[in-house]
Amino acid sequence: MKLILISKSKRICIAYTKQNLQITQKEKYRLLDLELTIKPLDIEAGGKYIVVLNEAWSHQKGIYAGDRVQILKGKHKLIGIVDTSDTSIKPYEIGIFEEIETAYGFKAGEKVRIRRVEETTSPKLIKEKLDGKKLSFEEIQTIVKDIVTRRLSASEISAFAVSTYTRDWSMDEIADLTISMVETGEQLEWTKHPIANKHCLGGVPGNRTTLLVVPTIAAAGVAIPKTSSRAITSPAGTADTMEVFAKVEFRSNELQKIVNEINCCIAWGGAVDLAPADSAMIKVLNPLRLDPVPMTISSIMAKKKASGTTDLIIDIPYGKETKVPTKTEAKELSKKFEKIGRNLEINIKVLITEGSEPIGNGIGPILEARDVLKVLERREDRPKDLEEKSLKLCGELLKLIGKGDYKKAKEILESKQALEKFKEIIKAQKGNPKISVEDLQLARYTKEITATKSGKIKTINNFYITEIARRLGCPGLKDCGVFIHHHVGETVEKGQKLLTLHAKSKEELSETVSYLSNNEPIKIN
Template sequence: MSTLTLRKVAIDTYRENVAYLHRDCKLYRSEGFQALNKIEIHSLDGAVSIIAVLNVVDDDCITKPDELGLCEQAFRQMGGEAGVAVNIAHARLPASLKAVHRKISGDNLGLEDYQGIARDIASNRYSKIEMAAFLVACSQTGLERDEVLYLTKAMIETGKRLNWGEPLVVDKHCIGGIPGNRTTMLIVPIVAAHGMLIPKTSSRAITSPAGTADTMEVLARVELSPHELHEIVRAQRACLAWGGTAELAPVDDILIAVERPLSMDSPGQMVASILSKKLAAGATHLIIDIPIGATAKISNRSRALALRRLFEYVGDHLGLSIEVVLTDGRQPVGRGIGPALESRDVMQVLNNDPAAPLDLREKSLQLAGRIIEFDPDVRGGQGYVIARDILESGRALAKMQAIVDAQGRNPNPPQIGHFCHDVTATDSGQVTSIDNLQLAHIARLAGAPMDKGAGVDLHKKLGDPVEVGETLFSIYAEFPADFEFARESAEQNSGFTTGNAVVDESP
């Protein structure tokens, strides 16, 4: 092995270990190191060891010839102390890559194959290129239902698994694809106010303008340590946290970081991702929301039923009680699309504001009611009435405020973007269709979810009458460039179609 001293390079490489070696380093050519190769880095006492992808630099300000620069994540893993001597060597190829090559060729893999892949990913032995190859192989060649089960098991094993010591721990998840569908932030306080345990860990957006964690972050801190998460859940019977810091199925978070720029979300990978997180979080009973619509992730009922069977198969084999609900995915839920706008909708519902979006309120009550009926003391069909009473009495609002305070209220909640453009109708009639994908695209171009005040605010929904020149929706952005991108996209395609009648394609 060869010795260099550590230097922190203040670059966030987003869940990938990256090392920086100067081109004039005496080891660069003598040891045959090349850019994008992987290297092993060891402390001199052998106590700490990591793997990183190598980048070669020519600037002494980044890394000097006798130093090894590490990105922020890798530097923390090595102990976070500059000037410490370390040994470096060529990294051995992960043994599990052979299984990835077999998957690329179309083979089905076994449990041990997926366990090996998950362990190597968790140990940072895979580069993002290699992980992308694995994800594409799973998407293109498909995963058999047993492979989804094996992948789920393997991802659970890479992290912690919470045990709440209670026989009934409930959770809810939507497969996504519907802008503004922020029912979770209403379901959690309603269910917790009923007394049920619902420790909700959510992801950030992958391909959408906002995930539950992004929207909750408008109101409160969502990055909680495992200890904080336990304390809050014990006190409040609930939380609304980002799952990434809880160390639950961490391989899932690493793969999501690769999926995001690829805009990938294949069915098998999606099921494994969702269920590994839920099982690791200690859930015993789970509601899955599958929206169906022409521009939703699932376009028809037959595909939805196939996905439901896959969820149920994996859940049954892992001891998780699952109820899958097929819902209307023909249009966005609520009015806001983007974190700040969606949090506004949520708080309007919790406050029983007459201006609150009725579709968001109704869908949340229906799903909360189904979860409440997991309670053995609640008769079938009574869940909705109980959920509605909790909301209308103000108990849900009080519980939400308590959760927000427990997690840490955001002292400076983001405001809606100050750049605004109204998109107007070019024809009169009724709104006959709304393109979820296009509206989500416009909201993302506007800056959501990174810019929490950015997004789209809907003024019209399916079936609403509209006149020429009337506003269909407003675009909000925080930066001029984002604003122009979103505005130009909306001019080319507003995502709205008007006509004489709405075609009912709801499930």
């Protein structure tokens, strides 16, 4: 982990200095201090730092499988989880899993020292938060630092992450959490200024505005280095859709090169080590489908700050099946984003948008990629709602920076400057820039769902649409998904197409059809 201090904010500077002091200040602990010889093992454990010690020998020293030890080598200091072995590792040897080898470059035969993990106050502080106490900046910083240096176990991180759901978090605490997350990870530096960025809160299927906003803003001469997520519970994340066109995994120095060249990128955030504490906490909350407001704000804002953003537009779609059910809640959330934006010295504008139905027509990586290309290529059958929403976001972002407005964004899109920029992105990210809508082939098994009566479309349920796309194999199978033929407010005749399902196998198709028979996604009046 590289710590680069880039913010001019006094607060971050001070915090950073304190952190260094904390590292050098030796806490009291019973000494275990042994020199061991490295033996790299060819095993990967999914990101965990595992070391293997000789079983009998380590028991003599009071170390057992599952314990954590501190590993010291030159300037490196890391915490490893102990596995033991009674034959493959000899006394005074330390087997290391691939993750440590990759991150630290330790080689066979080199020496490391191991020590007991220093005691930390984090578990006590987490208990205080569970008791409902307000934590100070230094306290939150201690916990976040311990998460990133792997001093806390998965259980401890979970207890802390869940407290953002079960306990009140003040705005000060949210700001402190965000700052702590920024400063304990990598921070991207850019030669350009301003650095624009956008973020849409999730929950609305098909909301692929990033792929239109980024080329439009970049074509307007503003740098917009965008990192996005992959799908977690949705049919496709922006990174999944972008992957239809080009590579999305780049390290920070590669991104810097791309952005210097073409003013923008559309990459997967997971390949860059921005706000790693956030990733560790989100990982805990996702399986439980918890989306606590303090984490939503800290998570988004920390990643934006760490990616060097100076000007940010945030889209909060509200609606029954989105993350934010009502307009009132959206407004409250909006104020919180603005406050944290001020704390982080990010120029911020929040848009509250209607999100009660899917945006665009295609749901699924390739279907969404087709929607985007149709807009950029100015096709007749392009999704007008996706275009309109993207232009609105572009207009507000340009206004925020003082470099234009909605009209300018529309000119860029209509004159196909955005298409040209998008092709530059594809090229820079090692894809085929000559790609067109027709090249994007869909899965072979299809099924049409038609209207059972004539009338006006009253609602399209985001949740059911998401479920349908997932059942068809999204996001793993990129060419599967569902095409929505009509939007809310449109009139259809009985027998007219409502949905087209695309699947890789007949089983998935029939399974989805049977799901549809119990869960009607489109209601007609």
